Amino acid sequence: MITVEQLRAFCGTALPDAVLQGFIDFVSQAVPCLNGAAVSEGIQNALLLNAAAHLCVLSSGVSGEVTSERSFTGASVTYAEARQQSGLGGTAYGRALLAMDVNQCLIGLFRPSRSIQSVGPTL
Numbered sequence: 001m002i003t004v005e006q007l008r009a010f011c012g013t014a015l016p017d018a019v020l021q022g023f024i025d026f027v028s029q030a031v032p033c034l035n036g037a038a039v040s041e042g043i044q045n046a047l048l049l050n051a052a053a054h055l056c057v058l059s060s061g062v063s064g065e066v067t068s069e070r071s072f073t074g075a076s077v078t079y080a081e082a083r084q085q086s087g088l089g090g091t092a093y094g095r096a097l098l099a100m101d102v103n104q105c106l107i108g109l110f111r112p113s114r115s116i117q118s119v120g121p122t123l
Helices: 004-011 017-036 041-060 084-090 092-100
Strands: 062-069 077-081
Touching: 004 017, 004 041, 017 041, 041 092, 084 092
Parallel strands: none
Antiparallel strands: 062 077
16 A cells, blocks of 8 residues: 555655655555455555555656756756546556556546436336
């Protein structure tokens, strides 16, 4: 299980702890699937960190990919905008998750849910 401190160190976000904990709680829903697939704790943590960092990046509006930097005298970093319409492919963390989650335990959390609705008269 990952912590707020680990997530903050991993993705360098300034989001409040409560928001980060919400992201952790969301991605932790995949732990039973990961345990059932016998995924090691280290790999589980890497998967959970990337999934939660993907959510952090989307909520901050940037992709997590550095597009420019400056030297020590003019410290500045510019990030590419997040491509929110691209799903997991919209951030570097999401793409890492797509590559690593071979059991699709976490990827499944990000898929749109589908439901079947009846059209017509009800009995």
